[in-house]
Amino acid sequence: MTAKTHLPNRLKSAALGVVLSAVLVTLMVGWIALVGTAQAGAALEVERASEEAPTSAATDAVQAWRPSPSAVVRQHDKLVGTRMPGCEPATKFFWIDGSQRVTTVIVLSCVTVQDARFYSQGRQSELAEISGDEPVVVKGEEFDLFTFHREGSVGRLWVQGTTEYVLETMCSADRAACEVGNAGHVAALATLVPGDMEGSDLSIELASELLFGFLILWLLLAVTPNRLAAALRRERLRTPWDENYVDVSAPVRRFRRLNNARPFAILAVLLGAIGALGLLVTLTEQSGDFPRLVAAGYLTLGLIGGWLLVRRRRSLREVLRANTTPAGESTRAMMGRGLQNAARLSLGAAVVLSMSLLLLAGVTDNVSPAFARDQMSTLLESPVTPANTLRLLVTAGVVAMSYEPTFVFVFGVLPVLVFSGLLLAAGRRLAVASIREALLEDSNYFLLLRAFEEDKAKVRAYLRHGRLLPTWLDPRVSARFEEVLASVLGRFGSVVALAPPGTRLPSLGAAKESLNHGEWQERVRELAVGARGVVILTTPKAVNAGLFWEMELIAESADLGRVLLVLSPRRWRVTQARWQVFVEACAALPGLHGLRDHRLIPGTHVVFWYRDRWIGVGADEKSDVSYGHAMQKALSLVT
Numbered sequence: 001m002t003a004k005t006h007l008p009n010r011l012k013s014a015a016l017g018v019v020l021s022a023v024l025v026t027l028m029v030g031w032i033a034l035v036g037t038a039q040a041g042a043a044l045e046v047e048r049a050s051e052e053a054p055t056s057a058a059t060d061a062v063q064a065w066r067p068s069p070s071a072v073v074r075q076h077d078k079l080v081g082t083r084m085p086g087c088e089p090a091t092k093f094f095w096i097d098g099s100q101r102v103t104t105v106i107v108l109s110c111v112t113v114q115d116a117r118f119y120s121q122g123r124q125s126e127l128a129e130i131s132g133d134e135p136v137v138v139k140g141e142e143f144d145l146f147t148f149h150r151e152g153s154v155g156r157l158w159v160q161g162t163t164e165y166v167l168e169t170m171c172s173a174d175r176a177a178c179e180v181g182n183a184g185h186v187a188a189l190a191t192l193v194p195g196d197m198e199g200s201d202l203s204i205e206l207a208s209e210l211l212f213g214f215l216i217l218w219l220l221l222a223v224t225p226n227r228l229a230a231a232l233r234r235e236r237l238r239t240p241w242d243e244n245y246v247d248v249s250a251p252v253r254r255f256r257r258l259n260n261a262r263p264f265a266i267l268a269v270l271l272g273a274i275g276a277l278g279l280l281v282t283l284t285e286q287s288g289d290f291p292r293l294v295a296a297g298y299l300t301l302g303l304i305g306g307w308l309l310v311r312r313r314r315s316l317r318e319v320l321r322a323n324t325t326p327a328g329e330s331t332r333a334m335m336g337r338g339l340q341n342a343a344r345l346s347l348g349a350a351v352v353l354s355m356s357l358l359l360l361a362g363v364t365d366n367v368s369p370a371f372a373r374d375q376m377s378t379l380l381e382s383p384v385t386p387a388n389t390l391r392l393l394v395t396a397g398v399v400a401m402s403y404e405p406t407f408v409f410v411f412g413v414l415p416v417l418v419f420s421g422l423l424l425a426a427g428r429r430l431a432v433a434s435i436r437e438a439l440l441e442d443s444n445y446f447l448l449l450r451a452f453e454e455d456k457a458k459v460r461a462y463l464r465h466g467r468l469l470p471t472w473l474d475p476r477v478s479a480r481f482e483e484v485l486a487s488v489l490g491r492f493g494s495v496v497a498l499a500p501p502g503t504r505l506p507s508l509g510a511a512k513e514s515l516n517h518g519e520w521q522e523r524v525r526e527l528a529v530g531a532r533g534v535v536i537l538t539t540p541k542a543v544n545a546g547l548f549w550e551m552e553l554i555a556e557s558a559d560l561g562r563v564l565l566v567l568s569p570r571r572w573r574v575t576q577a578r579w580q581v582f583v584e585a586c587a588a589l590p591g592l593h594g595l596r597d598h599r600l601i602p603g604t605h606v607v608f609w610y611r612d613r614w615i616g617v618g619a620d621e622k623s624d625v626s627y628g629h630a631m632q633k634a635l636s637l638v639t
Helices: 003-052 057-064 112-126 176-193 207-231 247-261 262-284 289-315 331-364 370-378 386-403 405-430 435-441 451-457 482-489 520-530 545-556 572-587 592-599 624-638
Strands: 071-078 091-096 102-109 131-138 141-148 151-161 164-170 245-247 445-449 458-460 476-482 494-501 509-515 535-539 562-565 603-608 616-618
Touching: 003 112, 003 331, 003 370, 003 386, 003 405, 057 091, 057 102, 057 164, 057 176, 102 112, 112 151, 112 164, 112 370, 112 386, 131 176, 131 247, 131 624, 151 176, 164 176, 207 624, 247 262, 247 289, 247 624, 262 289, 331 405, 370 386, 386 405, 435 494, 445 482, 445 520, 445 545, 451 482, 458 482, 458 624, 482 494, 482 624, 520 545, 535 545, 545 592, 562 624, 572 592, 603 624, 616 624
Parallel strands: 245 616, 445 494, 445 535, 494 509, 535 562
Antiparallel strands: 071 091, 091 102, 102 164, 131 141, 141 151, 151 164, 458 476, 562 603, 603 616
């Protein structure tokens, strides 16, 4: 099949991917814009209602409060500055008790809690040098409140309901007593004013904390336990020397060491980038020797990390040269590639949008929610132009991240990520080539024979094998063995196999076709004649009639040099028992009966006929990398 024949379907799948991803991204962006618009509209309604009836329950509650029975109001309802957008004018109350201790409370009642958070965040920034979080017990619950210490006073600020409160107590010489008194005043006042109290963390950085918190939880709860379980389950085999056995454990162990060092290598590369930047800064400025040494050290770490990553890649040079699962050119395959393109484009868009939302979260620290709401109201009434639409989407994102950062990520971004994964999985299966398409693409093929129960076999996977997530984020530690085997053999030719009768959507791995019971034997005979090699999975629970017929067919061909007997990845005791079942079934077959005399070494991956004897190749572990090296070694000898 020529490239010209491929081109129309490739273009169609690319167009389908672009259209589907555009729909997904539009829905995601539209959802975020809808959240922002709805929140802005609701807040504007509340703001209009408050302008018509400007009353504040918070102000009334504070005015009725007394810090102590002997406290006397000296001055109250004093305006503090000008009115801020989205809030009523701030008021300040003064009390003085019998010990001449003065207590002040500033009340800033706003339309929404987001407005109160915004102005409270600004006040916290002003007092950052003389502040810290300290616990206060309110109604039996402990809150970490923003606490500031100035000469002669202690104060705390918090947001409760839609109001910001600043309670400051003027101190005498006994600062400890003043501290206790201020905490008691805060607890007493908080029980009287309306709304629920919030702690000191009022920044929109909660959105980024949510994202990175989710990532850490994912690593701790989903990825790490599976990695540990896989490490504990890993069978460590001792492979004695035998003249009929080739051990490929050395390159596998080398890769495993480099793979274990990969996270540290990536961190070292990042530190190296920081070191390179720091070194440039120290060279352009008048800096001492110590900063330059630190920057040079970071740069050295980065170079070491890069060298480790290159070595890891080179250790997989032979394995990674294998082809992926062959793709077909039918309408179904075209749709499958389109779904894969859509999944990858949508994933990229979701990641970019997440980063953009985090940047908008930083913007919301400097843009008043009331200002953003007013901007949205103005833009909604403006003519529809590309520039106005873009400004509206950005403003809606700012409002959405101000009001509902958790809601936006959980119900806006996360579903797109999940749906992208489902699209990729479905697309990969739809794109699998049929046997006819695989043979048209490459007449140099391998025939895979196995009992259908072997399709469930899985192997420890260090590589991605087409998955959406990178390996360090993927909780799955295994891949389907057939898919790994087809990928390894792909360097030498396509892999074809029959699917179980009635299969509608083929599994990943070999190119397949499904035939009924009256046709499959003739098709296997036809494929076996033209195959470059025949791969037989030799560890079924029992040799059924179909597999035995296939073994007879291969034994009668009297060409054992192109037969590869592959042992599926199972515990070694199970593998030995199943191998023995297979060998006993071969006892009466010409050529294969000699397997009874072959010594099976622990860790054997593949057995093949070479120079008038059966040779085994294996390693002291079973993984996609070990099977890759074993199959590469076997095929380099027999081909």
